[in-house]
Amino acid sequence: MVREARNNAGQDIKGISTLLGLSTDYYEEIEAGLVPPDNLLRKLCSLYGWNYKQIQQKIKTQSTHIFGTRQPPLTASEIQARLPKVEIPDIPEASAGVSLHEQIKQARVEADQNVEGMSLLLQINPEYYQQIESGDAVPDPAMLKKISTLYGWNYHEILNREKSEQLANCSRPLPFSNLLTLLLTT
Numbered sequence: 001m002v003r004e005a006r007n008n009a010g011q012d013i014k015g016i017s018t019l020l021g022l023s024t025d026y027y028e029e030i031e032a033g034l035v036p037p038d039n040l041l042r043k044l045c046s047l048y049g050w051n052y053k054q055i056q057q058k059i060k061t062q063s064t065h066i067f068g069t070r071q072p073p074l075t076a077s078e079i080q081a082r083l084p085k086v087e088i089p090d091i092p093e094a095s096a097g098v099s100l101h102e103q104i105k106q107a108r109v110e111a112d113q114n115v116e117g118m119s120l121l122l123q124i125n126p127e128y129y130q131q132i133e134s135g136d137a138v139p140d141p142a143m144l145k146k147i148s149t150l151y152g153w154n155y156h157e158i159l160n161r162e163k164s165e166q167l168a169n170c171s172r173p174l175p176f177s178n179l180l181t182l183l184l185t186t
Contacts (some may be wrong), residue, residue: 005048019047026082035059042043075164100162101135107151108133138162 006016017027020043030036036044041059045052054084074082100108108118119129122143131137134149141159148155 002044002048005033005050009048016047020044023084099135100138100158101133104147105133106150111151118150121150 009016013024013031014028017024018041020027021039022030032046034180035041041055042052044050045055050075064085108115115126115129115133119126122129124143128137131144132139145155146163147153148158
């Protein structure tokens, strides 16, 4: 029935699966008789101009006749075949001993980006970005969060590392209010 409707509409499998946001393999399984989940069934009915309630009733009567009262469970290999393939990117850890501004510059160079491109992505002017890379300016926590997100770093690890370095580098004791502000900005 689904295949007939697709052919009558003059569409190929790739076109319909794209419209529905499905992989072509999954759509082919539906054409072969797989009962789609309810939200997808509604999309199919809307796409082909079918009455949802009638189609739902037809599926229930066929499913009861063929499978009993429920669909057979999928095997592990079938479930795994339906899952989208996700590649986990290799995100290098922040190397110890590298200052924040050096780490930011290294990341930009490794990303093969220029200063103007990075400042545009961060929505700041290029001079300010250059000051951050040179170490003349320290990014505020909001900017550090943007930079961390952009490079895929753990913001809290970077923030805590910077706080620890600032506390370790203090040659004189900080006033209590500055220390409290430093510790509470997260």
